[in-house]
Amino acid sequence: MITQTGRGIADAYNCGIASSTGDLVAFLSCDDEWTPDKLQVQSDHMKANARLLYTLTLAKSRLEDGHTPPAGFRMELLEQEHSGAMETLMARREVFARVGPFDSRFQTAEDLDWFARANDLKVPMARIPQVLLVKYVHDANLSLTTPSNNQSILTLLRKSIQRKNDSDRIIGDSAQ
Amino acid sequence: MSTLYKINRPKVISEAFEDEVVAVNFDTGSYYGMRNTALTIWNLLEQGASTQTLTCRMTSLYHGDQQAISEAVSQFLDQLRTHNLIAEASAAQADHGPEPAPNHRGPWEPPVLSVYEDMKDLLLLDPIHDVDEQGWPARKPDQMA
Numbered sequence: 231m232i233t234q235t236g237r238g239i240a241d242a243y244n245c246g247i248a249s250s251t252g253d254l255v256a257f258l259s260c261d262d263e264w265t266p267d268k269l270q271v272q273s274d275h276m277k278a279n280a281r282l283l284y285t286l287t288l289a290k291s292r293l294e295d296g297h298t299p300p301a302g303f304r305m306e307l308l309e310q311e312h313s314g315a316m317e318t319l320m321a322r323r324e325v326f327a328r329v330g331p332f333d334s335r336f337q338t339a340e341d342l343d344w345f346a347r348a349n350d351l352k353v354p355m356a357r358i359p360q361v362l363l364v365k366y367v368h369d370a371n372l373s374l375t376t377p378s379n380n381q382s383i384l385t386l387l388r389k390s391i392q393r394k395n396d397s398d399r400i401i402g403d404s405a406q
Numbered sequence: 407m408s409t410l411y412k413i414n415r416p417k418v419i420s421e422a423f424e425d426e427v428v429a430v431n432f433d434t435g436s437y438y439g440m441r442n443t444a445l446t447i448w449n450l451l452e453q454g455a456s457t458q459t460l461t462c463r464m465t466s467l468y469h470g471d472q473q474a475i476s477e478a479v480s481q482f483l484d485q486l487r488t489h490n491l492i493a494e495a496s497a498a499q500a501d502h503g504p505e506p507a508p509n510h511r512g513p514w515e516p517p518v519l520s521v522y523e524d525m526k527d528l529l530l531l532d533p534i535h536d537v538d539e540q541g542w543p544a545r546k547p548d549q550m551a
Contacts, residue, residue: 349524
């Protein structure tokens with residue numbers, strides 16, 4: 231057990247990564263559930279595909295007992311299998327040297343920022359079409375209750391657009 | 407004929423940065439960068455300007471061929487509509503009318519809308535964007551103290 235010295239989710243992820251010693255790193259929130267075969271399926275897939283630096287899987291969301299979804303809630307997330315994000319991630323440890331750590335300036339959407347950065351760097355990844363996570367939705371889900379979530383999303387997307395523009399500029403300059 | 411448009415909130419969120427407006431459509435998972443005079447057009451749409459007011463305002467704010475400005479504004483609005491970033495508004499949302507022309511006009515640069523779809527899977531995971539006064543999720547009545 232490692233005690234986090236800093237604050238926030240991004241810092242917790244970074245702390246875990248820095249303390250890890252294995253080749254593959256995976257993440258789980260205290261309120262979500264991996265399927266029993268999650269680590270086996272993903273590590274087998276990554277061993278068989280050496281060029282992949284990370285994989286994501288499908289997930290299912292379940293509403294915690296005692297809660298009802300409000301108007302406007304994206305009901306299909308409760309009814310259908312959907313793409314998974316952070317809690318389905320399995321990454322080779324080396325990918326964090328390439329993409330960098332999670333940005334602790336983001337109180338929420340720090341995972342989205344990391345995936346956007348990895349995407350912009352064209353880091354090889356794959357989505358395994360199998361449900362390997364059950365995500366529980368409740369009133370303490372940070373991204374649902376933090377008013378700054380939209381702000382974080384817009385800021386990280388702005389950064390991603392700037393990276394794409396810079397990259398296009400470099401390609402354009404070198405072509406001249 | 408003049409049409410009144412509104413931004414498709416809460417499905418669409420946006421923020422104006424210094425040289426660009428960034429918007430996300432949470433229905434589709436697409437996101438957008440709007441540059442050049444698109445910033446002014448988006449700002450006027452947020453203020454509830456009709457198409458007629460928008461065109462008048464753009465021709466008063468920028469040097470350029472009036473016909474070209476009018477066509478570019480119209481094409482840009484078509485693009486925004488195609489991507490469901492805006493929709494026709496009811497007459498109740500009144501147009502404030504054109505404002506006086508500024509003393510200094512800038513050079514005309516057509517509005518640019520860039521469309522990005524590389525984060526669709528992850529953006530579509532965001533379950534809800536406008537939390538009401540009760541917060542979220544609402545507790546069942548029998549769970550409330």
